[in-house]
Amino acid sequence: MMYHFNKAVPVWGVNLTYEYNQILGFRTDIKAEKPAAMKIALAARTYYRLYVNGKMKANGPARTAKGYCRTDEYRIPADGIMKIAIEVIALDKPLKYSNDNTMEPGLLTAEISLEGEDGCWETAAATGEDSFGYMEILYRKSMAELMSHSRGIVEYYQLTQDSLGWITQDYESFKKPVPVAESIRFLERRSPYPTYRSIPFRKLLKVKNMEPCEKISGGIVFELAQAFNPGWYDMLKAEDMFIEKLLEEKEALFSGQWKAVNMGEGQKGICVTDCHTASAFVFSIPKSELGFIHLCVQTQKDAVIDIINTDHTDKEGVVRGNTYAARYELEKGSYNLITFEPRLTRYLKIIIRTNGEITFSYPDLLDYSYPDEEICQFECSDGELNLIYEGAKRTLRLNTLDIFMDCPQRERGGWLCDSQFTSRAAWQLLGDLQVEKDFIENFMLTNPEDYAEAFFPEVYPGENYREMSPGIQSWSFWLLTELWDFYHRSGDRAFIDKCFPRVEKFLDAVMSHVGASGLFEGFDCLFVDWSLSNEKFSLYPISIPVNCLIVHTYELMSELYDVERWKTVAKKVRRRLEEIRPARGLDSDGYTYEDGQFIKNGCLTEAGLALELWSGFRTKEPAYVKPFVEAMGTCPKLRPNPNIGRANLFIGLMIRFDVLARLGKTDTLVKELKDVYLPESIHGPGTFYENINAFSGCHGFNGMAGALIVNQVLGLGQPMQLTRTIRINPHPGELNWACGSAVCADGRIFFEWKANQDEHVLEMELILPEGWKAEVELPFELAGWNVRMNGESCA
Numbered sequence: 001m002m003y004h005f006n007k008a009v010p011v012w013g014v015n016l017t018y019e020y021n022q023i024l025g026f027r028t029d030i031k032a033e034k035p036a037a038m039k040i041a042l043a044a045r046t047y048y049r050l051y052v053n054g055k056m057k058a059n060g061p062a063r064t065a066k067g068y069c070r071t072d073e074y075r076i077p078a079d080g081i082m083k084i085a086i087e088v089i090a091l092d093k094p095l096k097y098s099n100d101n102t103m104e105p106g107l108l109t110a111e112i113s114l115e116g117e118d119g120c121w122e123t124a125a126a127t128g129e130d131s132f133g134y135m136e137i138l139y140r141k142s143m144a145e146l147m148s149h150s151r152g153i154v155e156y157y158q159l160t161q162d163s164l165g166w167i168t169q170d171y172e173s174f175k176k177p178v179p180v181a182e183s184i185r186f187l188e189r190r191s192p193y194p195t196y197r198s199i200p201f202r203k204l205l206k207v208k209n210m211e212p213c214e215k216i217s218g219g220i221v222f223e224l225a226q227a228f229n230p231g232w233y234d235m236l237k238a239e240d241m242f243i244e245k246l247l248e249e250k251e252a253l254f255s256g257q258w259k260a261v262n263m264g265e266g267q268k269g270i271c272v273t274d275c276h277t278a279s280a281f282v283f284s285i286p287k288s289e290l291g292f293i294h295l296c297v298q299t300q301k302d303a304v305i306d307i308i309n310t311d312h313t314d315k316e317g318v319v320r321g322n323t324y325a326a327r328y329e330l331e332k333g334s335y336n337l338i339t340f341e342p343r344l345t346r347y348l349k350i351i352i353r354t355n356g357e358i359t360f361s362y363p364d365l366l367d368y369s370y371p372d373e374e375i376c377q378f379e380c381s382d383g384e385l386n387l388i389y390e391g392a393k394r395t396l397r398l399n400t401l402d403i404f405m406d407c408p409q410r411e412r413g414g415w416l417c418d419s420q421f422t423s424r425a426a427w428q429l430l431g432d433l434q435v436e437k438d439f440i441e442n443f444m445l446t447n448p449e450d451y452a453e454a455f456f457p458e459v460y461p462g463e464n465y466r467e468m469s470p471g472i473q474s475w476s477f478w479l480l481t482e483l484w485d486f487y488h489r490s491g492d493r494a495f496i497d498k499c500f501p502r503v504e505k506f507l508d509a510v511m512s513h514v515g516a517s518g519l520f521e522g523f524d525c526l527f528v529d530w531s532l533s534n535e536k537f538s539l540y541p542i543s544i545p546v547n548c549l550i551v552h553t554y555e556l557m558s559e560l561y562d563v564e565r566w567k568t569v570a571k572k573v574r575r576r577l578e579e580i581r582p583a584r585g586l587d588s589d590g591y592t593y594e595d596g597q598f599i600k601n602g603c604l605t606e607a608g609l610a611l612e613l614w615s616g617f618r619t620k621e622p623a624y625v626k627p628f629v630e631a632m633g634t635c636p637k638l639r640p641n642p643n644i645g646r647a648n649l650f651i652g653l654m655i656r657f658d659v660l661a662r663l664g665k666t667d668t669l670v671k672e673l674k675d676v677y678l679p680e681s682i683h684g685p686g687t688f689y690e691n692i693n694a695f696s697g698c699h700g701f702n703g704m705a706g707a708l709i710v711n712q713v714l715g716l717g718q719p720m721q722l723t724r725t726i727r728i729n730p731h732p733g734e735l736n737w738a739c740g741s742a743v744c745a746d747g748r749i750f751f752e753w754k755a756n757q758d759e760h761v762l763e764m765e766l767i768l769p770e771g772w773k774a775e776v777e778l779p780f781e782l783a784g785w786n787v788r789m790n791g792e793s794c795a
Contacts, residue, residue: 001187001188001190002185002186002187002188003041003043003070003071003186003187003188004186005041005071005109005111005126005186006111006113006121006123006126007111007123007126007128007129008041008109008110008111008123008126008127008128009109009126009127009128009179010043010069010107010108010109010127010128010179010180010182010184011107011108011109011127011128011132011177011178011179011180012024012090012105012106012107012108012177012178012180013134013136013175013177013178014175014178016136017136017138017142018142018143019092020092020093020094020142020143021089021090021091021092021093021142021143021144021152021153022089022090022092022106022136022142023087023088023089023090023136023137023138023140023142024087024088024106024108024134024135024136024137024177025085025086025087025088025134025135025136025137025166025167026085026086026087026088026108026110026127026132026133026134026177027083027084027085027086027132027133027134027135027166027167027171027174028084028110028112028125028131028132028133028171029081029082029083029084029125029171030078030081030082030084030112030114030124030125030131031080031081031082031124032078032079032080032082032114034079035077035078035079036077036078036079036114036115036116037075037076037077037078037114037115038075038076038077038078038082038112038113038114038115038124039073039074039075039112039113039114039115039121040052040073040074040076040084040110040111040112041071041072041073041109041110041111041112041113042058042060042061042071042072042073042074042086042108042109042110043061043069043070043071043072043107043108043109043110043184043186044060044061044069044086044088044106044107044108044109044110045061045069045088045090045101045102045104045105045106045107046088046089046090046091046101046103046104046106046152047059047060047061047088047089047091047101047340048060048061048086048087048088048089048108049086049087049340050074050084050085050086051083051084051085051086051087051167051168052076052082052083052084052085053082053083053168054083054085054167054168056196056292056338056366057074057076058072058074058193058196059194059292059340059342059368060072060402061189061402062189062191062402062403062438063100063101063102063402063403063414063442063461064187064438064441064442064445064461065102065441065442065443065445065446065460065461066102066104066446066447066450066461067104067182067183067184067185067445068184068185068186068187068445069107069109069184069185069186069187070186070187070188070189070402070438071109071186071187071188071189072189072193073189078114082112083167083168084110084112084125085166085167085168086108086110087137087340088106088108089106089152089340090105090106090107091103091152091153092105093146093152093229093232094231094232094235095228095229095231095232095465096463096464096465097149097150097228097229097463097464097465098150098151098152098462098463099150099151099411099412099413099415099459099462100150100151100152100411100412100413100461100462101152101461101462101463102461102462102463103463105180105182107180107182107184108127108177109127109184109186110125110126110127110132111123111125111126111127112124112125112126127177128179130176132176132177133171133172133173133174133175133176133177134174134175134176134177135166135171135174135175137166139157139158139159139160139163140155140156140157140340141153141156141157141158141240143235143236143237143240144156144236144240144241145225145233145236145240145241145242145243145323146225146229146232146323147225147323147324147341147409147410148221148224148225148323148410148411149221149224149225149227149228149229150228150411150413150462151410151411151412154243154323154324154325154326154327155326155327155339155340155341156240156242156326156327157326157327157328157329158329159328159329159330159331159335160331160333161331161332161333161334164335164336187441189402189438190434190435190437190438191401191402191403191434191435191438192370192371192401192432192434192435193371194367194368194369194370194371194401195367195371196291196292196366196367196368197366197367198294198364198365198366198367199285199289199291199364199365199366199367200285200362200363200364200365201283201284201285201348201362201363201364201365202285202362203283203284203285204270204281204282204283204362205282205283205284205347206251206280206281206282207254207258207279207280207281207282208251208252208253208254208279208280208281208282209251209252209253209254209255209256209277209278209279209280210249210250210251210252210277210278210279210280210351211249211250211252211277211278212248212249212250213248213249213250214248215244215247215248216247216248216250216320216321217247218243218244218247218321218322218323219320219322221322221323221410222243222247222322222323225323242306242325242327243321243322243323243325246306246308246321246322246325246351247320247321249278249321251280251318254279255276255277256272256273256274256275256276256277256279257272257273257274258270258271258272258273258274258279259271259273261359263296263359263361267296267361267362268361268362269296269359269360269361269362270359270360270361270362271357271358271359272352272354272357272358272359273357275352275353275354275355275356275357275358276355278351278352278353279351279352280349280350280351280352281349281350281352282319282347282348282349282350283347283348283349283350283362283363284346284347284348285345285346285365286686287346287394287685287686287687288311288344288345288346288394288398288685288686288687288698289344289345289346289365289367289369289398290342290343290344290345290365290367290368290369290398290408290409291342291343291345291365291366291367291368291369292338292339292340292341292342292343292365292366292368293307293309293326293337293338293339293343293345293348293363293365294336294337294338294339294363294364294365294366295307295337295338295350295360295361295363296334296335296336296337296360296361297328297330297334297335297337297358297359297360297361298333298334298335298358298359298360299330299332299333299335299354299356299357299358299359300332300356300357300358301332301354301355301356301357301358302329302330302331302332302354302355303329303330303332303352303353303354303356303358304327304328304329304330304352304353304354305327305328305330305337305350305351305352305353305360306325306326306327306328306349306350306351306353307325307326307327307328307339307348307349307350307351307363308320308321308322308324308325308348308349308350308351309324309325309343309344309345309347309348309349310322310324310344310345310346310347311344311345311346311347311685311687311697311698312346312347312684312685313347319347319348319349324341324343324344324409326339326341332356338366342368342408342409343365343409344398344407344408344409344698345365346685346686348363350363368401369397369398369400369401369408370396370397370398370400370401370430370432370435372393372397372430375431375741375743375748376428376429376430376431376740376741376742376743377739377740377741378706378709378710378714378738378739378740379738379739379740380713380714380735380737380738380739381735381736381737381738382713382735384674384678385670385673385674385709385713387678387681387682388673388674388677388678388681388705388706388709389705389706389709389710390686391677391680391681391684391686391687391688391702391705391706392425392429392677392688392702392703392704392705392706392707392709393429393430393703393706394686394687395687395688395698395699395700395702395703396422396425396426396429396430396700396702396703396706397430398687398698398700399422399698399699399700399703400422400426400430400432400435400700400703401435402435402438403435403438403439403442403461404418404419404422404423404426404435404436404439404700405700406418406459406690406699406700406701407690407697407698407699407700408698408700409698411459413459413462414439414442414459414460414461414462415458415459415475416443416456416458416459416472416475416476416478416479416482417472417474417475417478417527417651417701418650418651418699418700418701419436419439419478419479419482420478420481420482420485421651421654421658421701421703421704422700422701422703422704423436423439423482423485423486424485424704424707424718425700425701425703425704425706425707426703427489427707427718427719428706428707428710428711428718428742429703429706429707429710431742431743433486433489433490436482436486436489437486437490437492437495440479440482440483440486440499441495442460442461443456443457443460443479443502444498444499444502444503445502446460446502448502448505448506450468451468451469451470452468452469452470453506453509453510453512454502454505454506454508454509455470455473455476455506455509455510456470456475456476456479456506457470457471458470458471458472458475459471469525471525472525472526472527473523473524473525473526474523474526474527474528474546474549475527476506477549477550477552477553478549480503480506480507480553480556480557481549481552481553481556483496483499483503483560484556484557484560487560487722488720488721488722488723489718489719489720489721489722490721490722491720491721491722491723496560500561503557503561504561504563507553507554507557507563507566508565510550511565511569514569514572514573515542515593516593517542517576517591517593517598518572518573518576519542519544519547519573519576519577519593520542520546520547520550520573521541521542521593522541523540523543523546526539526540526543526546527539528543528545528546528589528605528607528608528611528651528652529605529607529608529647529648529650529651529652529655530648530649530650530651530652530690530691531605531606531607531645531646531647531648531652532602532603532605532645532646533545533589533605533606533607533608533645533647533652535602536590537590537601537602538588538589538590538601538602538603538605538608538645539589539590540590540601541591541592541593542590542591542592542593542598543589543590543608544577544588544589544590544591544608544612545589545607545608545609545611545612545615546611547573547577548577548611548612548615548616548617549611549614549615550573551570551573551574551577551615552614552615552616554566554567554569554570554573555567555570555574555616558570577617580598587600587603587604588600588601588602588603588604589601589602589603589604589605589608590602603643603644603645604643604644604645605644605645605646605647605652606628606632606633606644606645606646606647606652606656607645607647607648607651607652607653607655607656608645608652609624609628609632609644610628610647610652610653610655610656610659611652611655613625613628613659613663614655614658614659614662619662619663625663627641628656628659629660629663629665629668630668632644632646632647632656633647633653633656633668633672634653634672634675634676634692635671635672635675637668648691648692649676649689649690649691649692649694649702650690650691650699650701651701653672653676653692654701654702654704656672657669657672657673657704657705657708658704658708660672661708661711661712664779664780666712666713666731666733666779667731667733669708669712670709670712670713670733673705673708673709676692677702677705685698687699687702688702688705689702710740710742711727711729712729712731713730713731713733713735713738714730714738714739714740714751714753715727715728715729715730715731715738715751715753716728716740716741716742716749716751717729717775718742719742719743719744719749719772721744721745724744724746724771724772724773725772725773725774725775726742726744726749726768726772726774726775727774727775727777728751728764728766728774728775728776728777728789729776729777729778729779730753730762730764730778730779730782731779731781732753732755732757732762732781732782733781734757735755736754736755736757737752737753737754737755738752738753739751739752739753740752744769744772746769746770746771746772747769747770748767748769749766749767749768749769749772750765750766750767751764751765751766751767752764752765753765759786760784760785760786761785761786761787761788762782762785762786762787762788763788764787764788764789764790764794765789765790766789766790774789776789776794778794
């Protein structure tokens with residue numbers, strides 16, 4: 001939905017110092033003659049921070065497509081003079097490559113209004129008028145190292161006592177911003193806002209010295225940042241870089257002096273009285289959280305503070321330097337420091353370098369994740385399943401805000417395929433469809449002319465330096481399977497119809513990929529799973545699993561939009577796949593077609609077979625289903641076939657888990673969920689990883705594990721707003737009880753059951769909103785049981 005400002009227009013600065021990573025501070029004051037409600041509407045590129053009367057109020061914006069800006073709105077009580085400050089950074093670099101933003105030029109559109117006695121809003125200040133001024137922020141380095149291969153610059157500050165004064169001081173000397181030439185279309189933000197609740201670090205784990213050592217590996221993130229962006233690093237001067245210096249330090253026995261202090265208002269602090277060498281203080285919280293690191297500092301002499309956050313230690317329990325570190329070079333004085341970037345944090349190392357006394361507070365984290373109101377719940381008599389559910393929900397929460405993200409720090413990217421599973425989890429575990437709607441809309445707003453054959457970009461909002469390249473082409477089909485699911489979850493036909501022109505452009509173009517083989521072929525970049533499934537011989541020139549996904553997509557879209565030509569191509573390719581199957585057998589994912597013959601390229605893979613089954617192929621064929629269930633996965637019942645490539649977690653195993661659920665193989669599903677996620681739950685940071693054997697991580701698609709537990713163990717399905725139905729299909733196994741809740745547009749849904757394993761009695765209770773109905777499907781394991789729903793027999 002479009003957003004309309006009353007008076008504000010997009011503005012930016014002129015004749016700025018830096019070409020890349022421009023940072024501006026905008027100021028205005030308004031006066032409320034008497035207490036009133038104040039509305040602040042903001043749209044910005046790339047990111048902003050809002051301050052009111054010197055205090056941080058918000059960060060944003062909600063991201064969207066090129067040429068568009070989403071508008072955030074904040075309602076704040078106003079009385080007297082209200083000092084408004086907005087810090088905006090426009091991220092950029094010569095190689096246009098980013099997974100978290102579109103790298104468009106900077107802008108700010110801001111409008112502040114006061115509510116009158118009649119309930120109407122009157123504009124008090126707006127960009128484009130004389131009410132706003134701006135200054136360049138030069139105390140944060142615009143030329144700095146990168147956080148990762150696909151993110152912007154690290155935070156490197158050089159602060160004096162007066163640097164942050166612009167937030168509240170007079171701005172008469174500020175320059176006047178000028179309107180940008182570009183025509184911007186503004187959208188409403190549907191997704192919820194974070195709470196910025198304070199998450200305190202109460203546990204001080206270590207006090208150490210830091211001393212020089214041989215360079216320690218910066219890890220894959222450090223290496224990829226330089227490998228993907230060599231031109232940027234060539235532009236940096238030695239004084240612009242500090243990450244590598246952190247990798248040339250190791251922990252040693254603390255030899256200084258420090259004491260605990262009270263910094264007022266119950267705030268615990270640390271006073272370092274002897275800091276002849278670099279001193280490190282390591283803090284922790286029980287599980288990973290995401291937010292802005294906050295620290296108060298008082299230093300008697302110039303000081304350097306390095307803040308290193310991470311969700312894991314190394315194998316020796318050490319918090320190593322990494323590309324997410326922030327550096328503050330401080331002149332003597334008092335400072336209230338808040339990082340501009342949200343940080344995924346379980347462990348926090350604060351390194352102090354100064355020749356004088358310095359006092360700093362115990363840090364806290366200002367939450368920047370989905371504001372879960374905990375209206376959707378699950379609990380059962382199996383503590384291990386409860387632990388997995390909580391880990392899945394935490395992982396989902398940290399990767400959900402304005403869009404669905406693959407990970408909340410390294411990329412913060414809105415990846416397709418991930419979102420097929422994240423979106424289902426968001427509806428089941430958070431009761432949210434607004435983030436998904438914004439997420440899908442962003443992709444639908446992309447210009448089909450910008451991408452070869454009207455594909456959708458693999459990750460968005462983002463920027464790919466390869467001209468016309470969407471990246472992974474098979475990801476576009478996952479977007480449309482998610483669109484199908486969204487329609488049934490939401491019943492939002494108007495939105496579905498708005499998506500049609502963009503979907504039509506894409507699917508009509510892809511039909512040209514049906515080759516002489518009768519199958520889809522000739523793609524440049526496909527992906528099935530981080531395993532043997534992704535080898536060239538498994539994918540090119542013809543991938544059977546990807547063909548199955550494409551056919552499934554055409555079938556869904558032909559039904560969704562009643563397009564006969566899509567139905568026809570789906571039938572033809574499905575028929576061709578079924579014709580060649582007897583000659584194939586269980587032999588290969590990838591094929592070459594020569595002289596009218598299919599020639600296998602390599603081997604069959606678990607992930608490939610899972611994708612075929614997920615796409616509706618082979619599901620009625622025991623010769624395929626039985627070995628898939630019993631001889632594949634992470635802990636198979638039967639000996640695996642050594643000629644079949646094993647699957648990894650992203651995304652083959654997750655597809656497998658969903659297929660097991662569809663097949664009703666709940667015992668196998670639960671066994672494998674525990675095999676994969678229990679070690680991570682016990683030994684990890686409270687979030688789930690991208691792949692098997694990953695050392696750390698927090699990847700949003702794992703929220704699907706929690707949704708599967710609710711769907712398959714409790715038996716509470718996805719609420720389908722389209723039909724106002726919910727599937728009830730409990731699988732008690734050896735459990736004694738389970739309960740949970742979900743939400744729909746009409747209210748909350750509660751379901752629980754109690755299983756008497758000795759008497760074979762299952763008592764179920766279901767509370768539905770008015771007008772909703774349950775579709776009860778009792779599994780085979782309950783044959784012979786006395787099953788009752790709300791006191792009535794389900795026989």
